[in-house]
Amino acid sequence: MSKSTLFEKVWSEHVVADETPDSPAVLYVDLHIIHEVTTPQAFTVLREQGLPVRRPDLTLPTMDHSTPTTPVSTFKDLAVVGESAANQIRQMEQNCEDFGLDLIGFGHQNRGIVHVIGPELGATQPGKTIVCGDSHSSTHGAFGALAFGIGTTEVGHVLATQCLLQRKPKTLAVNINGPIADGVSAKDVILAVIGKIGVDGGTGHVIEYRGDAISALDMEGRMTICNMSIEAGARAGMIAPDDTTFEYLNGRPRAPQDAAFSAAVTRWKKLRTDDGAAFDRAVSLDASDLQPMVTFGTNPGMVVAINEPVPDGGDDPSFRKALDYMRVEAGKPMTANAVDVVFVGSCTNGRLSDIEEAARVLAGRKVADGVRMLVVPGSQQVKNAAEARGLDKIIVEAGAEWREAGCSMCIGMNGDIVPSGKLSVSTSNRNFEGRQGIGARTVLASPATAAASAVRGRVTDPRTLS
Amino acid sequence: MKPVTRIKSRTVVLPTKDIDTDQIIPARFLTTTSRDGLGKNAFYDLRYNEDGSEKSSFILNQAAAIGCAVLVAGNNFGSGSSREHAPWALLDYGLKAIISTGIADIFRNNSLKNGLLPVVVDKNTHEWLLENPGAELDINVETATVELPDGKSITFPIDGFARHCLVEGVDQLGYLRQKIDRIEQFEEARAWKP
Numbered sequence: 253m254s255k256s257t258l259f260e261k262v263w264s265e266h267v268v269a270d271e272t273p274d275s276p277a278v279l280y281v282d283l284h285i286i287h288e289v290t291t292p293q294a295f296t297v298l299r300e301q302g303l304p305v306r307r308p309d310l311t312l313p314t315m316d317h318s319t320p321t322t323p324v325s326t327f328k329d330l331a332v333v334g335e336s337a338a339n340q341i342r343q344m345e346q347n348c349e350d351f352g353l354d355l356i357g358f359g360h361q362n363r364g365i366v367h368v369i370g371p372e373l374g375a376t377q378p379g380k381t382i383v384c385g386d387s388h389s390s391t392h393g394a395f396g397a398l399a400f401g402i403g404t405t406e407v408g409h410v411l412a413t414q415c416l417l418q419r420k421p422k423t424l425a426v427n428i429n430g431p432i433a434d435g436v437s438a439k440d441v442i443l444a445v446i447g448k449i450g451v452d453g454g455t456g457h458v459i460e461y462r463g464d465a466i467s468a469l470d471m472e473g474r475m476t477i478c479n480m481s482i483e484a485g486a487r488a489g490m491i492a493p494d495d496t497t498f499e500y501l502n503g504r505p506r507a508p509q510d511a512a513f514s515a516a517v518t519r520w521k522k523l524r525t526d527d528g529a530a531f532d533r534a535v536s537l538d539a540s541d542l543q544p545m546v547t548f549g550t551n552p553g554m555v556v557a558i559n560e561p562v563p564d565g566g567d568d569p570s571f572r573k574a575l576d577y578m579r580v581e582a583g584k585p586m587t588a589n590a591v592d593v594v595f596v597g598s599c600t601n602g603r604l605s606d607i608e609e610a611a612r613v614l615a616g617r618k619v620a621d622g623v624r625m626l627v628v629p630g631s632q633q634v635k636n637a638a639e640a641r642g643l644d645k646i647i648v649e650a651g652a653e654w655r656e657a658g659c660s661m662c663i664g665m666n667g668d669i670v671p672s673g674k675l676s677v678s679t680s681n682r683n684f685e686g687r688q689g690i691g692a693r694t695v696l697a698s699p700a701t702a703a704a705s706a707v708r709g710r711v712t713d714p715r716t717l718s
Numbered sequence: 719m720k721p722v723t724r725i726k727s728r729t730v731v732l733p734t735k736d737i738d739t740d741q742i743i744p745a746r747f748l749t750t751t752s753r754d755g756l757g758k759n760a761f762y763d764l765r766y767n768e769d770g771s772e773k774s775s776f777i778l779n780q781a782a783a784i785g786c787a788v789l790v791a792g793n794n795f796g797s798g799s800s801r802e803h804a805p806w807a808l809l810d811y812g813l814k815a816i817i818s819t820g821i822a823d824i825f826r827n828n829s830l831k832n833g834l835l836p837v838v839v840d841k842n843t844h845e846w847l848l849e850n851p852g853a854e855l856d857i858n859v860e861t862a863t864v865e866l867p868d869g870k871s872i873t874f875p876i877d878g879f880a881r882h883c884l885v886e887g888v889d890q891l892g893y894l895r896q897k898i899d900r901i902e903q904f905e906e907a908r909a910w911k912p
Contacts, residue, residue, distance in 0.1 A: 268904040269897060275879050278897050280904055282912035290801065292751035297891070310912060318749050336749035343751050380912055387800040387824060403802035403828035404753075405890070413894045415901055419877060451736055452794040452820050485797060487823050519910065551736050551797070570735040570792060665745040672768060684740040684798060686763045 255529035257423050258492050259458045262398040262523065266381045268415055276417040282380040283310055283397075284410045285366045286353075288344035289317040289665075290385030294408035295347040303412045305351045310414060312375055313348050314356040315341055316365045320667050321628050321655040327359035330656070333667035351411075364631020364657045367391035367599035371475065372633050374504025378493035378520040383410060388599045388681065389488075390481040394474035395501075396493035396523045398458070401482065421487055422532040424457040428465040430540030435715040437609065438473030439601060439679065439698035441465065441537075442480045443545035443555045449535055451553035454486025457532065460525060461491050465539035471500040472605040479600045480681050483552040492524045544713055546586045547683045547696040549574035554683075558701065558713045559585050577685055578693050579675075586695065586711045592674035594625040594652075594706035595688070596699050598662040601679035602630025604637050606699045610679075611643040613703035613714055614650035620709030625652035626668065628660040652706065664689045677705040721887035722833045723859050725814045727787035730777055731851040737791055738798035739825060743807040745799075756803055757810030777851075787814040788855055790847045794818070796825025796836075805829040815857055817864070819844045830880045831890060837864060837874045859884050 256264070263279075271277035284307075291313075298305070305311060318337040324330050332338040348355035356363045362373060366384050370376040370392055378396035383389060385407045392399035406416055426445055446453075459481050466474065474491050481489030498517050501507040508516040543557035554574060556562055564582035565571030575582060580589065596602075596610045610627060619625045627647045629635035635657055638644055644654045661668040662680035664687060670676040672691030679702050683694035697705070700714035707717065747759040764776050772779045789808070795818040796804060805828050808816070815835040826836045835857065839847070846866075847853060856865040859881060863871045883890060905911075 268900050273878055274882070276877070278894065278900065280901070289748050293753045293802075296751075301891075334749060340749045340751055377912075385800055385802075387798065389800075401800035401824055403800055403824060403831065405802060405828065405831040409891055409894055412891060413898065413901060415894055415897070417879070417890060417894060451797055452822070455794075455820065455823055482798075482824075485794070485822060516910075551738065568735075569733070573734065663745045665748055682738075682740065682798060684738045686744050687740045690744075690763055690768055 255526035257525045257529045257531060258396060258460055258490055258523055259398060259423050262379055262381065262396070263420060265379065271419060276419050279416050279418045280381060281310070281383050281410050281414055281416060283312060283370070283375055283382040285312045285370055285382070285384040285389070286407065287313070287317055287366050287384070287386065288315045288340050290404050291347065291407055292340065292343050293404050294411055295351065297408045298351070298411060305353060305411045307414045308352050308354070311353055311411070312356070312370065313344070313353045314363055314366060314369060315344055315358070317659045317663060318666050319658045321658040321660045322667070323653070323655055330358060337666065361632050364633065365599045365602060365659055367479065368602060368630035368634065371395065371471070372504070372631055374501050374507030377501065377507065377516070378497060378523050383416065387482040388479050390486070391475050391479040391599055393478040393481065393488050393490040394471060395497055396490060396520065398488055398490065400488040422457045424454055424459045424486065425531040425534040426459050426461050427463045427534065427536040428461060428539050429463040429536070430465055430538050432465055432468070432539050432542060435700065436542050436544055437698040437700060438469055438476040440542055440545045441539060442477045443547070443552065443696065444542055445537060446480060446484045446552045447545070447555040448537060449484050451483060451551045452485040454481060454484040457486050459484070459486045459489040460531070461489060466491055467494065470605065471496060472603045475603070476600055480552065483681055493520050544698060544701050544715070546701065546711060548578060548580050548586055550577055550683055550685050552681065552683060552696060556586065558587060558711070561585055587713065589675060589695070590710050591623055591677050591705045593670045593676040594623060594702050595628070595661040595676060595678040595680065596702050597626065597628030597630065597660050598680040599630060599659070600681045601699050602628060602634065604634050606679065607634065607638045607643055609699040610703040611646045613700055613707065613717065614652065615646050617650055617707045619651035619706045623706050623709050625706040626655060626661055627652050628655045629657045631657045661688055663687070664692070670694070677702045677711060719833050719883070719887050719889065722814070722835060722884045725787060725835060725857040726855070727814065728785070728852045728854055729788045729790045729817070729847060730783040730786035731790045731848055732777060733792050733848050735792035736794045736797055739796060739801050739804040740798055742796065742804040743801065748801060748803055753806045755810060756807035757812065760807040760811040782852055787812060788857070789813050789816050791816060791818045794820045794822060797822040800824045800828070802828045802832070805832045805834045809834050817844070817847060830884065833884060835859065835884070839864070839872060839874060843872055
């Protein structure tokens, strides 16, 4: 019997028509998550061609990107920033109504970031193919799903046919072994991986994260890892499902229930790379060496351990341009830099354990004078769970803002922006020029590093706070 | 999609590596519900100062860039988000092809579906193109070749189906919809249902 990787098992189960040199595979999609920003033009095509949404039952719509996160007592008070964002949100509501989709809209207890609510509801499951018009769809691979971001034309393809035209990607094994030290988190692991393989190191590949360091992570840590696969250029990142996965899904509303759940677990347990199955490429990382990581440049591959000096990049003009934009000095560690804004949230680090990690650092401490800190839950459910634990009080008492769920300051298209020239330590996924606002200088870090940096007012190793 | 068979143009050169889709079109312009008229926002923060005035140092604001339909860019062009607004903006701006040593996956897919041609070339050709802005190129989609000003022709990789769709102007949704019977059979035959 031929030996297969996890990716190949999920891929082959979803091939409706095989690929040939002249035609790509037709790949079936089990779950299509949609949001307000990358779908309006796809619904326009459906209207023009008189087509329905083929499988509303496999379509999960919500709103997260252009939605404001300003704290409100009732969602009727939520003021959308700008007429075009307001129009886009109205359009999403109208599209869902016209096409018979059950929108998780404002005021709904399950609303949140697309990649937070899929897992939370149990809609994200091992062995599924999952797509969304958002590159961080790779997040769902943490459950052993094949999940990737698509463009708006492809959103239209899935809405109309539940299928995509795809060429089979290559496979890349990323083996991570060794114990992860205290003060080092999943975010530091994935930043180190991207630093090692580069921002285009995964192009054309699906990554499988393997090794005992990965098995030891909880589901939220695994989601943080898979989330940033796209930052290494990979279409998707996957982790084989195990007892941690099954325990997370058990009892979630859209997961199989009771006997169906047991049957699903039996099926899910087969979703592992066979011993001896071949990957196209493989890289390894020793987790026991890892330190908290921070980015210093304008892409997530420009990353360094928090106490190590920023490299000088030789005479590479793109590297110099990045350091100039960041106003960061080569030869000094990032801890030399003062901080203006701190953001804890996003589909990378906006889950309950991330809020807890930040709150542990903030407890009994104050955000430094002159620093603005936003803590933004990834979903309404994360918000409720954090408040039930009293985390909101710790956050507010420390002088940080506790806000409504959404993408917030990760993307700067909803009113939450970093002012020009200001330095932000952010738990999000992209430190691109202007990502958090025109001229914003973004340093990517873990929630603990972000919170410690808020307390000290400069980029700070969380292990140095007693 | 209109057929794309041949692109003859001078090049404009943007040598920076890793130009991401946030630089191609900043997120604040994504609140549109249309795919039209995004060219004015292409490379917005590279083209304009915060007060709205043009950055004269930026290559696309210089006279030599006028009328150029081929952009030669640094390695790993189009990384980052899946926003199809990126190729929509570049096409509306007047670009028809992007040449680099590496083009990010999702951006490449989105570009092909809209008739923006991604061309990956070898390092030597890339270096020559970076050093010779304004080079007159003749790109033939059918033969997957770029003819350089000295008459030398180089081939570039392109998926056979994507090329067919470009040359014939094939609507891929129409192609997929012809498979609806197969899709229904697949759904029926599955051992487990999502």
